[in-house]
Amino acid sequence: MKLRRFDRFAARQFLKRHVPESKPAELGQKIEELRGRLYDLETKPKNERIRIWNESSGLLRAIQMRKPALRLLEEFFRHVQLKPLSRALFLCTGPAVAETFVASKFPRARFTFVDFSERMHKLANGIIEQEGLKNVRLVFGDIGQIPIKEKSHDFVCAFGVSLPQLEDSRLVRTAREMISEKPDARFAMEFGRPVNIPLQHCMRLIESKGFEIEKNIPIYRTILKDMAFDVYFTVAKPAQLRPKTL
Ligand SMILES: C[S@@+](CC[C@H](N)C(=O)[O-])C[C@H]1O[C@@H](n2cnc3c(N)ncnc32)[C@H](O)[C@@H]1O
Numbered sequence: 001m002k003l004r005r006f007d008r009f010a011a012r013q014f015l016k017r018h019v020p021e022s023k024p025a026e027l028g029q030k031i032e033e034l035r036g037r038l039y040d041l042e043t044k045p046k047n048e049r050i051r052i053w054n055e056s057s058g059l060l061r062a063i064q065m066r067k068p069a070l071r072l073l074e075e076f077f078r079h080v081q082l083k084p085l086s087r088a089l090f091l092c093t094g095p096a097v098a099e100t101f102v103a104s105k106f107p108r109a110r111f112t113f114v115d116f117s118e119r120m121h122k123l124a125n126g127i128i129e130q131e132g133l134k135n136v137r138l139v140f141g142d143i144g145q146i147p148i149k150e151k152s153h154d155f156v157c158a159f160g161v162s163l164p165q166l167e168d169s170r171l172v173r174t175a176r177e178m179i180s181e182k183p184d185a186r187f188a189m190e191f192g193r194p195v196n197i198p199l200q201h202c203m204r205l206i207e208s209k210g211f212e213i214e215k216n217i218p219i220y221r222t223i224l225k226d227m228a229f230d231v232y233f234t235v236a237k238p239a240q241l242r243p244k245t246l
Contacts, residue, residue, distance in 0.1 A: 096124035
């Protein structure tokens with residue numbers, strides 16, 4: 001199938017509308033503050049995690065950066081095609097800046113955005129309303145117990161995934177449960193890995209939940225307080241279930 005052309009100009013304009021401009025020094029400080037809040041997050045009880053994400057929604061919104069978001073969108077459109085009427089599930093959508101741009105470019109596909117933070121959904125809803133998108137529904141829910149009955153999505157995706165989230169395994173396990181078994185179904189993920197952690201480790205975490213890695217594209221390197229992270233865009237397909245032996 002022909003890939004949709006990436007409209008760089010439209011993406012830039014979209015990001016200008018929804019990503020606040022910040023000075024590098026301010027940005028660095030805010031990123032540090034957020035990292036401090038999220039430290040050890042995945043080991044905390046669920047209510048605590050929701051409270052922290054709710055309280056961090058403004059901060060997360062403030063540290064969205066136009067340039068990396070543009071790179072992510074470029075790779076997304078280079079490697080992903082959604083058919084009209086495709087059902088796409090986006091997990092942990094937060095303020096959903098990149099996610100809503102994708103939805104705006106596939107107006108005939110149907111999108112479900114899942115996040116467990118009410119305040120994050122409020123930010124996402126602001127963009128959806130401003131852009132007049134009719135093909136997105138927001139669902140509150142924990143990715144560990146997702147409140148969605150239909151399980152055969154053509155496309156499952158998560159942007160902005162951290163290594164602890166990947167190691168926790170709920171996200172990838174849920175992606176595998178919610179994806180269709182059709183040969184063209186795909187799971188895509190943007191994730192960041194501290195450079196001292198082998199990439200193989202991250203790939204194994206995805207494969208061990210029943211996916212076959214198809215593409216793994218390094219998209220940028222970022223340095224947060226002396227620590228370098230490589231950010232990737234990864235595309236995987238559901239590994240075929242082995243036929244049962246008689
Ligand atoms: C790092 S943000 C990523 C947001 C967005 N995808 C992006 O790239 O900017 C992580 C988001 O995941 C949500 N989240 C974290 N754990 C979750 C869980 N167990 N269930 C549902 N949402 C969760 C948080 O509320 C937050 O909005």
